[in-house]
Amino acid sequence: MSRGRGGGRGRGSFRVGRGGKAMIGGQEVSWDYDEDVENGISAKPQETFPPIDLPQTQPPTYNEKLQIEHYRAFRKRIHHGPLHTVLGDDMKIGKQQRSRGAKFDPFHGMSTYTQKYKRQSHKTANFGTHKYPLQGFPPELWETLLNLMAHTSTLATPLASIAQLESSGSQLDGVPADLENSIRYQGCRLTQAAGALLRLPQDLVAQAIVIFTRFWIGPEGGSMKYYGAEDISAASVYLVAKLSAHPKSPRSVLNVYAYLASRPDYPEGGDNDPPPTPESYFLSDGTYYARRNELLKHEAIVLRTMGFQTHVALPYTLCINYLQALEVFNDDRGKKLAKRAFAHLNTLLLSPQLIYVTHQPPQIATAAIYLAARETGVKLPEEEWWEVFDTDREELGFLVVAMTSMGAFAAKEKNRWTERKTPVSINELQGELERRRLLDEAD
Amino acid sequence: MVGRWADTEEEKAADLHRKREKEEKKRRKVEKQSREQKEAYDAAELVEGKSDSTREKLPTDLPALTLEEGRKTILLRHVASEWGPCRHVDNFERLNHIEEGSYGWVSRARELGTGDVVALKKLKMDGTEASGFPVTGLREIQCLMQARHRHIVDLREIVVGSRLTEVYLVMDFLEHDLKALQEDMSEPFMPSEIKTLLIQLTSAVDFLHSQWILHRDLKTSNILMNNRGEIKIADFGMARQFGDPLPKMTQLVVTLWYRAPELLLGAERYSTPIDMWSIGCIFGELLTREPLLQGKNEVEQLSKVFELCGIPTEDSWPGFKRLPNARSLRLPPLRHNIGPVVRVRFPFLTSAGSSLLTSLLSLDPRKRPSAHEMLNHPYFAEDPKPKSTSMFPTFPSKAGQEKRRRVASPNAPRRGVAPSISASTDFSGIFTSRDAEATGPGFQLRMM
Known part of the structure; x- marks a missing residue:
C-alpha cells in the first residue's frame, strides 16, 4: 500500500486526458487493463502491529460448573412454577383498582361507523355476497352469476360435498364399502319401519332417513365402528319427531325399537312367523333408563356431527x-x-x-x-x-x-342376508368383520 | 341394464324430427327478432328526425342472437348449503360476560384464528335429562340458519365443548340493545331516527314472514344495535316456522307487554299479526322511551290494551267472542267513546304516524297491516325523512366490560300450561277514569 500515492490523490488533481488517459497526482494513468499493476497489488491483510500474547481465561472449575448448573435448574423451576408472571402491555405493578375497565381498546375494540370504509380482508374472495350487474357480462356467464347471487332457499336441501362423498368415517375405520352400503340400507329400512309403527307422517320418516344418511357421510362423519346403525336410526327418528308437530316420547321410540329388534327378520316380518312374545321386547325400568341415556347421547352426537344442520x-x-x-x-x-x-x-x-x-x-x-x-x-x-x-x-x-336399479339392489341385499342378520349394532359389526377376516385367512 | 328412459326407434326418429323442427323454429325466431329490432331501430331514427348518416350502424343481429342463447339454458340452481362437524369452543377466547337470560349465557369472545369479536351464546340445558336437546334451542338454530338478512343477527356457526351438553352459538357482536340504550339516553330518538329504526325492523320482520317464520318475541331488549345505526333482531328462542293452514301453536309466547290481544284471549291459531302488534308496541316505546303497555299479569295487560285501543265489539273485531278466554269477559257497557285513543296518547305524532300506530294496534288481527304493507306506509315517505344510518349518533359502549344492565322487565313466557283468564274477570271499571276526564274541566290542544 503506497501512502504517497493516496496522499497525491487527496490533493486532488484529476484530469481526464485525450485517448482515455487520466492524470492522477501528476502521474499518467491508463484506464486500460494492466496486468502488471493487477499482479502487484496484494489483497492479503497486512501486519500493522507486532503480535501480542492475549491472556487466556481458565476453564471453569468443577465447583463453578456445579454452581451454574444449580442456578440454571433453579431458574427453570421458578419459570415453570405457578407464581411466575410475565408483564404484558396492559399490566401495571402495584395497586390499581380502576384498571379493570381499560382492558378494552376504545379505538378498535368496538365497531364504529367509519369502520365500514376499512378494507375488509377476506381469507378467500367472497363472491357470494356481491351483486353483479348481469348486463356487464357475457350471457354464458349469467347462469354462474345467478347461482352465486341466489339466496339459499328453504326449498333447497343441503348437499354432500365432493370430498364428503369420496370417503367416509366407516371406510377409514376399515369397514368395507359394500358392508357399509348394506348397513346403511338396513338402517334406512329400520327407520322407515319404526316411523310407521310410531304413526309418523311419511315426510317426517323421510326426514329421519335423510338425517340418518347424512350422519355417515364424509371422512368426518360418524363411523359404524363406534356408532350402531340402530342407535343412530332411533336418534334420528326421535330428533325429527321432536322438531315437528308430532313429538314422540323417548319411551315410545325405545319401545318401538325394542319390538323391532325382537323380530328375527325385521322390518319386513313375514306374516307366517309367530308374533314375538311381549316378554321379548319388554323394557324394564333399569333397561329403559340406560337406553334413554344412550338415545339422548346419540341425539347430541348426531347434531354435532352434522353441525346442527337439521334442515331437510x-x-x-x-x-x-x-x-x-x-x-x-x-x-x-x-x-x-x-x-x-x-x-x-x-x-x-x-x-x-x-x-x-x-x-x-x-x-x-x-x-x-x-x-x-x-x-x-x-x-x-x-x-x-x-x-x-x-x-x-x-x-x-x-x-x-x-x-x-333399486329393485335389483334390494333383491341382492335380501339374498345376501338370508342366513344372518345385517349388523346394525357395533357388536354385530365386529362379529361380521371377524367372520370376514377368518374367511380371508381360510382362502 | 337398459334404462326405461331410453327411447325406442320410432320415438328417436320423431325426436330427431322434433329437434330439427325446433332448430328451424329457433332460427326463424332469431331472424324475426333481428328484423324487428332493425325495424324498430330504423323507426326510432325516423322519429328522431335527424337521421345521422355518419353514425355507424351497430350490427343488430348480434345481440339478439346471444340473448336468445343465454336465456335458453338458464335453469334454476339452488345454492346448496353443506354440513360438517362442529368446531370446538377452544377456537374462541372468552373476553367478558354480557348477560344471562332464561335461554342461556351470552359472553363476548374473540375468535383466535381471525381476531373477530363475536357473541358466544351458551345454551342452557336445564331439565334435559328426560328429553334431550331442548327443542327451543333447536328451533332457534333452525330459524337463524334459514334467516340470513342484513337486519337479523347472523349465526356464524355452532361450536361445542368437550361435554355433550356444551353447545354455543357464535353470533355477531353488537354493542347495544335498544332497551338499555333508551334507558341511558337523555331524550328519546328523533322522529327521523325512529323511522330508520322502524324500517330496518320491519324489513327484517317482512323477510322472516316471507320465510314462514314467526319471531314470537319481538321487544326492544331483543333488538340489538351497533354504533353504525344498524339494528339486528336477535333471540329466536321463541321463533318457529308456521304453515298454511296454520298449525295449532301455544299461546304462551311473546313477552307480556308486547303480547297481542288475540294471544291474551287464548287463540291457538295465530299468525304474522302477532309480530305486527309487537312492532306497534315497539313503535310506541321508541316515541316515549317507556314500554307502551306494562301490565303485571294477563288480566291487567288485557285491560291496558282495551284502555288504549278501545273495547272490542263484533263490528271492530268480528268473531272475537269465540276465542277461549273471551267468553268470560265482562266488558263495560257500550258508549260513544270506546274507540282507540292512540292519537290522544301521542299528541306529537303526525297524522300519518298515528294512523300507522293505530292500525298496528288494531284489536282485530286481520286489520293490522302486514310488514310489507307497513313499509309502503306514507308515514315513511313524509318529512322528516328517515335519517341515514351514517348520521346516527354514536353511543358509548356499555362500560368496558360490555355488560348490559338489566332493569326489571318481564321475560318471555316459559313453556307450560297457559293461565286461563278466570271467569270472574271484570273489565267494566276500566273506563271510569276516562269518563271523569271527559266530563271534567279543561281541554287539550291536539297537535298533529
Missing part, C-alpha cells in the same frame, strides 16, 4: 305441484301416476347412491314423475318439460337409472 327439503310437495302444473289429475290415471311417483320417491330414500343428499328436490321430483308416467302410460308434453322444473336431461337420466 323433500320432493313430495313439489311432486304434487309439478303434477298439477302438468295437468294430469283430469282422470284416474293421474292418481295412479301420483301414487307411482310417490312410491319412487320413497324407494329412492334407500338408494345406495345417496340421491337425497346429492340431488335437489326439484330434480328428484321431476325424475320420479318422468319414470312414473312411463310406467303408467300417461302421456306428458312432447317438449322438454323437465327443463321447466329445472332439471336437465343428463340429471334426469341419471336419476331414472338410479330408480330403476
